[in-house]
Amino acid sequence: MTFNTSYIQFPLLPLLKIQTMRRPRSNKDKSNSQGKSKGNTKKTFSKGGVATSSKSTNRVSSDPDLIRLNRYVANAGVCSRREADTYIEAGNVTVNGKTITEMGHKVKLTDIVKFDGRILNPQKKEYVLLNKPKNFITTTSDERGRRTVMELVSKASKSRLVPVGRLDRNTTGLLLFTNDGDLAKKLTHPKHGIRKIYHVELNKNLAAEDLKKIKEGITLDDGPIKVDEISYINNSPKREVGIEIHSGRNRIVRRIFEHLEYDVKKLDRVIFAGLTKKDLPRGHWRHLTKQEVINLGMNQ
Numbered sequence: 406m407t408f409n410t411s412y413i414q415f416p417l418l419p420l421l422k423i424q425t426m427r428r429p430r431s432n433k434d435k436s437n438s439q440g441k442s443k444g445n446t447k448k449t450f451s452k453g454g455v456a457t458s459s460k461s462t463n464r465v466s467s468d469p470d471l472i473r474l475n476r477y478v479a480n481a482g483v484c485s486r487r488e489a490d491t492y493i494e495a496g497n498v499t500v501n502g503k504t505i506t507e508m509g510h511k512v513k514l515t516d517i518v519k520f521d522g523r524i525l526n527p528q529k530k531e532y533v534l535l536n537k538p539k540n541f542i543t544t545t546s547d548e549r550g551r552r553t554v555m556e557l558v559s560k561a562s563k564s565r566l567v568p569v570g571r572l573d574r575n576t577t578g579l580l581l582f583t584n585d586g587d588l589a590k591k592l593t594h595p596k597h598g599i600r601k602i603y604h605v606e607l608n609k610n611l612a613a614e615d616l617k618k619i620k621e622g623i624t625l626d627d628g629p630i631k632v633d634e635i636s637y638i639n640n641s642p643k644r645e646v647g648i649e650i651h652s653g654r655n656r657i658v659r660r661i662f663e664h665l666e667y668d669v670k671k672l673d674r675v676i677f678a679g680l681t682k683k684d685l686p687r688g689h690w691r692h693l694t695k696q697e698v699i700n701l702g703m704n705q
Contacts, residue, residue: 470514472514472527474498474500474511476489478493480528481526492520493508493510494506497520499518499519501516528564530583530588531561531566531692532581532585532698533558533562533566533582534582534685535554535557535579537557537577538577540575542574543571543580544568545567558582561690561692562584567584567589569582569588569593572674573672576674577674578604578673578677579674579676579681579682580674588701592678595651599651600633600649600676600678601651601676601677602675603648603673605646605669606672608669608670609667611667616635616636616637616646618665619661620635625661625664630654630657632661633650634649635647648661679700
């Protein structure tokens with residue numbers, strides 16, 4: 406195993422290096438009109454023949470509750486807007502039970518839109534990666550007034566994001582947030598075997614026989630557990646190890662070492678589902694790139 410400050414890498418399990426630089430935000434098109442439009446002055450005549458003047462405006466009233474159908478489909482994560490036009494024209498999309506093939510058709514957010522018979526959610530899906538510091542609990546709110554991870558990503562999105570899985574209060578490292586409920590469920594379900602790698606620092610050196618026990622599998626109070634990989638970290642004391650595991654059981658990494666009478670002094674998640682901490686300082690967050698979102702889907 407080789408290790409640096411960004412991530413752990415096992416020789417037999419090569420990592421796909423994913424570009425993690427923040428994708429520049431696209432600039433919105435600016436409106437051509439600045440301020441009020443004066444409009445064109447026309448002369449009109451009343452029945453008495455007296456000339457009066459009126460101003461016509463070029464503004465077209467729009468309903469803020471309406472959204473173009475192709476955008477609705479794209480926001481639901483089905484495809485791009487351009488591809489959505491193709492599917493709409495082909496008759497793949499229905500609105501309130503009626504097939505719509507008209508380009509530019511607008512719908513309300515309350516309409517029932519289906520793509521190939523599947524109901525769509527028009528909310529744009531967002532994915533935010535946080536490098537969690539210590540002393541924050543993984544929950545959306547806390548009755549005891551403790552600091553939560555939601556404080557750290559409060560400016561990341563206007564949508565309601567939720568954490569994918571959880572990290573203990575004193576565990577640091579990668580934590581993903583999203584409003585994509587389907588993906589969140591799949592990333593946290595053990596059957597999908599999502600890759601999670603931790604850097605563990607113990608209170609004392611890990612004995613070789615204990616490392617072997619962990620590698621072969623041990624039995625805890627709630628059943629047997631076997632890690633995917635464990636190794637000492639190169640050029641570091643024997644009290645530091647890297648461990649890969651896909652189990653989602655509560656405090657599983659800490660309990661493995663506590664079972665063998667070790668105290669975990671530091672626990673840092675350095676890889677989650679192919680995502681790494683590279684270029685992401687502690688306490689900072691970033692949006693995933695399009696390629697990273699695609700890679701997450703491939704993990705399912």
